[in-house]
Amino acid sequence: MGHKTFARGIHPSYYKELTAAKRVEGSTLPKTVTIPLQQHAGAPCEPLVKKGDLVQEGQKIGDVKAFVSAPVHASISGKVKDVELAQHPNGTRVLSVVIEGDGAVKDWEAGSSRPDLGSLTPEAIREAIREAGIVGMGGAGFPTSVKLAPPKGKTIDAVILNGCECEPYLTADHRIMAEDPEKVVWGLKALMRASGARMGFVGIEENKPEAIRAIKEKLDNSTDIQIIVLEAKYPQGAEKMLIHAALGRKVPPGKLPLDVGVLVNNVGTAAAVYEALVYKKPLIDRIVTISGNGVKEPRNLKVRVGTSFEEVLGQCGGISGEGEIEVLNGGPMMGIAQSTLNVPVVKGTSGITVISSGSFKSKPYDPCIKCARCVEACPMALMPYKLGDYGRAHRLPEFKDWQGVSCIECGCCSYVCPAKRPLLQWIRIGKLKVRQEAVKAAAK
Numbered sequence: 001m002g003h004k005t006f007a008r009g010i011h012p013s014y015y016k017e018l019t020a021a022k023r024v025e026g027s028t029l030p031k032t033v034t035i036p037l038q039q040h041a042g043a044p045c046e047p048l049v050k051k052g053d054l055v056q057e058g059q060k061i062g063d064v065k066a067f068v069s070a071p072v073h074a075s076i077s078g079k080v081k082d083v084e085l086a087q088h089p090n091g092t093r094v095l096s097v098v099i100e101g102d103g104a105v106k107d108w109e110a111g112s113s114r115p116d117l118g119s120l121t122p123e124a125i126r127e128a129i130r131e132a133g134i135v136g137m138g139g140a141g142f143p144t145s146v147k148l149a150p151p152k153g154k155t156i157d158a159v160i161l162n163g164c165e166c167e168p169y170l171t172a173d174h175r176i177m178a179e180d181p182e183k184v185v186w187g188l189k190a191l192m193r194a195s196g197a198r199m200g201f202v203g204i205e206e207n208k209p210e211a212i213r214a215i216k217e218k219l220d221n222s223t224d225i226q227i228i229v230l231e232a233k234y235p236q237g238a239e240k241m242l243i244h245a246a247l248g249r250k251v252p253p254g255k256l257p258l259d260v261g262v263l264v265n266n267v268g269t270a271a272a273v274y275e276a277l278v279y280k281k282p283l284i285d286r287i288v289t290i291s292g293n294g295v296k297e298p299r300n301l302k303v304r305v306g307t308s309f310e311e312v313l314g315q316c317g318g319i320s321g322e323g324e325i326e327v328l329n330g331g332p333m334m335g336i337a338q339s340t341l342n343v344p345v346v347k348g349t350s351g352i353t354v355i356s357s358g359s360f361k362s363k364p365y366d367p368c369i370k371c372a373r374c375v376e377a378c379p380m381a382l383m384p385y386k387l388g389d390y391g392r393a394h395r396l397p398e399f400k401d402w403q404g405v406s407c408i409e410c411g412c413c414s415y416v417c418p419a420k421r422p423l424l425q426w427i428r429i430g431k432l433k434v435r436q437e438a439v440k441a442a443a444k
């Protein structure tokens, strides 16, 4: 019998062999970090430090009272060089704290002990997760403590850990599961206790047998947690696809996983929850896959938040290859192309992918030949060729009528298009215009 999966989607070349078997290595301690005060969905933080202040590793340097937000912390100890606008890997400029390091390193594990989860109240777990600044580490950056507090009348009965990692090249989640299954499973139990869920699942694609084995061994005789092995297909890790494949529940358009009683978290998020509750360590570093045919020595590195892409790539032998080079924050399907390497690794940076021209994406495009391949590939059953045209022309009524806002930005349509039309980019424009229209209407 085949593994569980969803309808449509694509099977791109995965190129995971470049780093899948490479253990996570510690990166060199950066001399300077630039830490954006917004690395999450929701309200940006306000700075709690100013130029000239001395800060300790793990000290909170930004926070705000808004419910949907997450504090940020110093990833190295040293002196605040500036609080200034700086380039963010999402393409915007964000107020950021620049810290010059003093070389000191804190041992978070020293003297730590694992609390009995049964002795912690759900509120205490949620508060610890909030104070540690934990956000979704798969890239979306939604504050985890907010997800754990459903509004009145809604209940969560299942937590799914997303270990699919269906993006080509990326193997950071694979390595966490293979090397730190204890943290992942304990983190899942903490998330279940905090949300009140009775059932836990770890969804892993079939192409990660080492991870499946490692997690299985840590489940002991747990009857409330199961592994779900899924077909390796893109975008298997998209929340709606994962929930449907794993539990058979369909999240209706415009609704959230919470509306079908499910909470989805990345496996890296679960490991961060472990570190927050056991080591009392805030989210100041993360595992990043540095890969692509434009990187000399692809690796998996544990990197301090705020380290520049340039410095991280330097630890992988630098950029190689000929012709046009594209550096992406994330993988090649959903990643965002960077105009400079002077951008920091943030909480949601699962990978830095470097593609030399012609290997994955190709820029010139042709007229649409109405072949419908994009329609056949779209996991949300949308009409990407129409949405692309409406989005780039800012034809918002039509864009909304054809459910453009339901697009999950997976990029399957662009990938399969024989005319190489940049459908996802155009659809993103449409979604941005719809959001701007809504903000304007709310301000009236």
Ligand code: SF4
Pocket (backbone or CB within 6 Å): 377, 378, 379, 380, 381, 382, 383, 384, 387, 406, 407, 408, 409, 410, 411, 412, 413, 414, 423, 424, 427
């Ligand atoms: S329209 Fe959106 S959801 Fe559909 S394939 Fe394209 S990017 Fe994915």
Ligand code: SF4
Pocket (backbone or CB within 6 Å): 367, 368, 369, 370, 371, 372, 373, 374, 375, 384, 385, 416, 417, 418, 419, 420, 421, 423
């Ligand atoms: S795949 Fe490309 S060429 Fe084919 S219908 Fe979609 S946009 Fe047109």
